[in-house]
Amino acid sequence: MGSSEEKVVAVIMVGGPTKGTRFRPLSLNIPKPLFPLAGQPMVHHPISACKRIPNLAQIYLVGFYEEREFALYVSSISNELKIPVRYLREDKPHGSAGGLYNFRDLIMEDSPSHIFLLNCDVCCSFPLPEMLEAHKKYGGMGTILVIKVSAESASQFGELIADPETEELLHYTEKPETFVSDLINCGVYVFTPEVFTAIQGVSSQRKDRANLRRVSSFEALQSATRSLPTDYVRLDQDILSPLAGKKQLYTYETRDFWEQIKTPGMSLKCSGLYLAQFRFTSPDLLASGDGTKNATFLGDVYVHPSAKVHPTAKIGPNVSISANARIGPGVRLISCIILDGVEIMENAVVINAIVGWKSTIGRWSRVQASGDYNAKLGVTILGESVGVEDEVVVTNSIVLPNKTLNVSVQEEIIL
Structure with missing residues (x-):
């Protein structure tokens, strides 16, 4: 043969x-x-x-x-x-x-x-x-x-x-x-x-x-x-x-x-590895912009065509933004996965986190974590439809779906 x-x-x-x-x-x-x-x-x-x-x-x-x-x-x-x-x-x-x-x-x-x-x-x-x-x-x-x-x-x-x-x-x-x-x-x-x-x-x-x-x-x-x-x-x-x-x-x-990829934390790390690989295999999938007409993109970033990102936002490295997400003015995103339909309001910051479907993050709020991908709470995770109100800080925590946070939390699992 x-x-x-x-x-x-x-x-x-x-x-x-x-x-x-x-x-x-x-x-x-x-x-x-x-x-x-x-x-x-x-x-x-x-x-x-x-x-x-x-x-x-x-x-x-x-x-x-x-x-x-x-x-x-x-x-x-x-x-x-x-x-x-x-x-x-x-x-x-x-x-x-x-x-x-x-x-x-x-x-x-x-x-x-x-x-x-x-x-x-x-x-x-x-x-x-x-x-x-x-x-x-x-x-x-x-x-x-x-x-x-x-x-x-x-x-x-x-x-x-x-x-x-x-x-x-x-x-x-x-x-x-x-x-x-x-x-x-x-x-x-x-x-x-x-x-x-x-x-x-x-x-x-x-x-x-x-x-x-x-x-x-x-x-x-x-x-x-x-x-x-x-x-x-x-x-x-x-x-x-x-x-x-x-x-x-x-x-x-x-x-x-x-x-x-056993845990959500590892999925964030692996998302970054695949984004870096896109540079060689599918550079067309990576976002680019210098803050004039588009937002400023640093390092490897993926933005779904249907997502709206304000030109004053600063995104990257290792960020992936899914369908119909809305990223407001002055928002800073580093090492995170933003899922479908998420809204992030002005001047909010997200670092080392996964933000679940249809969640909202209020003005001047921070959703962050240490970024130790193997630790249980090394990455902050918001489940589906979680609301973080204005000026609330969420650190190294996991929040289950359909919760609203109006006070800051640290190292907690919110059921």
């Missing part, structure tokens, strides 16, 4: 209602994958990265959300990218590898030579064409995107050891208790269809074990793994770890940015 005909498909795991609890109060309104980073839904960034894969036939989104929650987005993005995007709803948890296997017939519809698997809550530059090239050179069943991180933070992720010469994956362990390596799994993979055989192998082994009437003492010790449903297969523990060192899996290291 000539390389011209080899088709590739991409599968993006978007999770579901059981997940995203750490993303409240923002996920109360909108599925986490559709929350805007740099003015585009979170899932849009991996999807548009897939567009650069040669011979891409289809993109599948797999998750637990109701199909109607994604219907509008899926149809508009399919039209925009001229590539079919389909949402596939999981009926029950199958594990990261089991979820892929569950839809194997659909995924294999186009007889792809390669399958990309991405996680929606990963923020990176997604070097997918480069990974595919490397993978073809290595051979084997799969290639994993990896990155070097600090030794202190490595234990929060899957740590791995790769051969420095061949890039072969030699050892893989998920969130180890003792330090293994500063190389971690980025949650972006390319596989050949053989991955389905490997997943099926794990299921079959489980079935066989379950059928053994007499449980040996060794099996009894392993009852934790035995109690997993036979069709629940985890990519990391059940596929990557056992296949390490068998010339099946290889690594591709990114030297670009990489983050995991």
Whole structure:
């Protein structure tokens, strides 16, 4: 089969209602994958990265959300990218590898030579064409995107050891208790269809074990793994770890940015990373102005075409302003996400914050935070339709939807 005909498909795991609890109060309104980073839904960034894969036939989104929650987005993005995007709803948890296997017939519809698997809550530059090239050179069943991180933070992720010469994956362990390596799994993979055989192998082994009437003492010790449903297969523990060192899996290291988007604070950081990337990939999406006819924009700023920004406002760096927002005279915005329909009145200041849909911030008010993206209250978050009255200061706080603040608050969660 000539390389011209080899088709590739991409599968993006978007999770579901059981997940995203750490993303409240923002996920109360909108599925986490559709929350805007740099003015585009979170899932849009991996999807548009897939567009650069040669011979891409289809993109599948797999998750637990109701199909109607994604219907509008899926149809508009399919039209925009001229590539079919389909949402596939999981009926029950199958594990990261089991979820892929569950839809194997659909995924294999186009007889792809390669399958990309991405996680929606990963923020990176997604070097997918480069990974595919490397993978073809290595051979084997799969290639994993990896990155070097600090030794202190490595234990929060899957740590791995790769051969420095061949890039072969030699050892893989998920969130180890003792330090293994500063190389971690980025949650972006390319596989050949053989991955389905490997997943099926794990299921079959489980079935066989379950059928053994007499449980040996060794099996009894392993009852934790035995109690997993036979069709629940985890990519990391059940596929990557056992296949390490068998010339099946290889690594591709990114030297670009990489983050995991687990909390609202991280979404603000990642919005900034994507805005900075726009400078190279889509400079047309960044606002510009020097305060004469337009507002003054500093650094990377995205403004939705329908938003109104007063010429005396000063915006940036790392600011994203969504549809129908109104930014008044003398307003100062730094490192923040302003969602649809927000109104910010004159001389108000917003720093290190996410301002929820249809919220209002009064004159001379301040909504601010320290900007420690990992801290629980390092970013101030206003839920939907929160009113901050004139001359009120909100610092390092989370305010749930439909509240009105007429006194200043600091380090509080207002329910």
